[in-house]
Amino acid sequence: DSGVTQTPKHLITATGQRVTLRCSPRSGDLSVYWYQQSLDQGLQFLIQYYNGEERAKGNILERFSAQQFPDLHSELNLSSLELGDSALYFCASSVETSEGIYGYTFGSGTRLTVV
């Protein structure tokens, strides 16, 4: 158990629908990172939150949004879903040093299938 909790583990939905993925970071961690992993694009950074504020943005579509709540859990909202959004979505906490990001602790992911 990595300490990063993601729900649900699996999600099947139809095109055009909206879903919400949830993540609870490790106890005490203020950062939450969202990554998307698909077969053709590997692991792609989407967005980072730190203590409730957006800190960095990657290749996140306008149809996607995220937020981090006061209790530090985060939600990733995906709307107007397309077949190409089918992927594994991971949430992660980071270990940072003065030299930068030391590494990530990932949750088990949510497998999203859009049909």
Next chain:
Amino acid sequence: TQLLEQSPQFLSIQEGENLTVYCNSSSVFSSLQWYRQEPGEGPVLLVTVVTGGEVKKLKRLTFQFGDARKDSSLHITAAQPGDTGLYLCAGPFNAGKSTFGDGTTLTVKP
């Protein structure tokens, strides 16, 4: 453009063999991380290398960071079926995010 190129993409070997996988870039990284990912699970951090020329060992796994901090290798001695998985390298890119290579899928047959 992929910042981190990993090779080979796929590797299938017999139990007991040795192997090396590579992570290369034209960019200098302040550090590089190696992860192993099993099907249906998130990547698990194996090691972070920080200093150019650094060598770290984790049981049968040896990680090396290139002198110029542009490349890294992972060597596995006497591979076992439990080593099967996707091996990913990653490095800090811009503040707040890391870039990942596409990974090497390793299969170790009993």
